Amino acid sequence: MADPIEKVSIVVSRGSLEGVYPGLIMANGARMEGIEATLFFTFFGLDAIIDKRMDNLKVATVGNPAMHIPTVLGAIPGMSAFATSKMKKEMETLDIPPVREFIEMIHDAGGELYACKATVDMFHLEKKDFCPQVDEIISVGQFYEMSAGSQIIFT
Amino acid sequence: METRDLAGKPVAFDEDGHMANREDWNEDVARALANEEDIAELTDRHWIVINFMRQEFDAKGDAPSIRKLTKESGVNTKELYQLFPKGPAKKAAKIAGLPKPKGCI
Numbered sequence: 001m002a003d004p005i006e007k008v009s010i011v012v013s014r015g016s017l018e019g020v021y022p023g024l025i026m027a028n029g030a031r032m033e034g035i036e037a038t039l040f041f042t043f044f045g046l047d048a049i050i051d052k053r054m055d056n057l058k059v060a061t062v063g064n065p066a067m068h069i070p071t072v073l074g075a076i077p078g079m080s081a082f083a084t085s086k087m088k089k090e091m092e093t094l095d096i097p098p099v100r101e102f103i104e105m106i107h108d109a110g111g112e113l114y115a116c117k118a119t120v121d122m123f124h125l126e127k128k129d130f131c132p133q134v135d136e137i138i139s140v141g142q143f144y145e146m147s148a149g150s151q152i153i154f155t
Numbered sequence: 156m157e158t159r160d161l162a163g164k165p166v167a168f169d170e171d172g173h174m175a176n177r178e179d180w181n182e183d184v185a186r187a188l189a190n191e192e193d194i195a196e197l198t199d200r201h202w203i204v205i206n207f208m209r210q211e212f213d214a215k216g217d218a219p220s221i222r223k224l225t226k227e228s229g230v231n232t233k234e235l236y237q238l239f240p241k242g243p244a245k246k247a248a249k250i251a252g253l254p255k256p257k258g259c260i
Contacts, residue, residue: 029259032221034241095220095260105222108232 007036007150009143014155015044015053016060017084017099021091023155024048024102031109038150039106040143042116046123049115051131054099059083100131107133114138114146162187171255173248180252188250194239197250201238204230208251218248218256 008030012023023039030037047053061067061074061083073079088098097105107113115130117139127137138146156175158167162183167175174180174188185205189197197205207228211219221244225232239246244256 025259028221031236032242032244034245095222095258097222097260101222105225105232109221109236 005030005035005151007038007147009038009040009147009150009152011040011042011152011154012045012048013043015047015057017057017087018059018064019155020045020048020057020099021096023153024099024106025096026153026155027106027111028102028109031106031111036150037106037109037111038146039111039113040116040138041114042119046115046119046125048099049103049113049130049134050125051129054103054131057084057099059087103131103133112146114143116140116143169254173254174252177252184252185250188252192239192246192250194246194250198238200230200234201250203228204235204238204243204247205251208247208253212251212253217258218244218251218253220244220256220258220260222260 008026010023010027012020014020023045027037027039041049047057058080061069061079062071064074067074067083069079096102103113113134115125115134115137117137120126120137127134156167156169158165160166162181164179164184166179166184169175174184186197189195189201194201204224207224208218211217211223219227221232221235224230224244224247225235230238235243235247248254248256
């Protein structure tokens, strides 16, 4: 049998609800299996850890063929909010927590959370803009250093 | 499927290394399983988790998610990972004599 995975570094690069959850589920799932997990939030993925935004992530209803609704319908005001509330309800029944609670859970489980320095500078953000679970703002170089021996997963 | 002696009696295990028959389980077996998982002693806090898992399994047919476990058992996430280092859901289920949990959360 191949060696078991011991460490994962998951990059979250998107800020839509469906863009953020896969990374969170994988990070939490890793910790549940005793695998070390590091989350690195970059570009719009930062929305998942920005204190003022993380509770308001939305499902993208435009430009997403897997939604199976025509783009023009997806663009109708309220459509994204509607799809978001539906998805949130589904997730609650599956016991998938809201983003903030999920981030807390991963942090309490020993997962580490980092924000990408380049994006933080680009969006003129500071450490205080993030939820308290964020460990540090790091450069891509530091990310690679920290990921030594780790499987890197880009989402 | 493998059978080995645990706490003085033969116990059958499934392919995941979890107990195959719940009837074989008792508290001594749980202690022996915990030792195999490098948990030297089962404290009252461990027992809260183990008993909650068994109760949930009886009611629902699967072990609870970590979220449910921490919300309803009174043991929070941090403590749960301290009590059962390296994979709390799976380890607690194993010690509780339950199959490997099926859920993702």
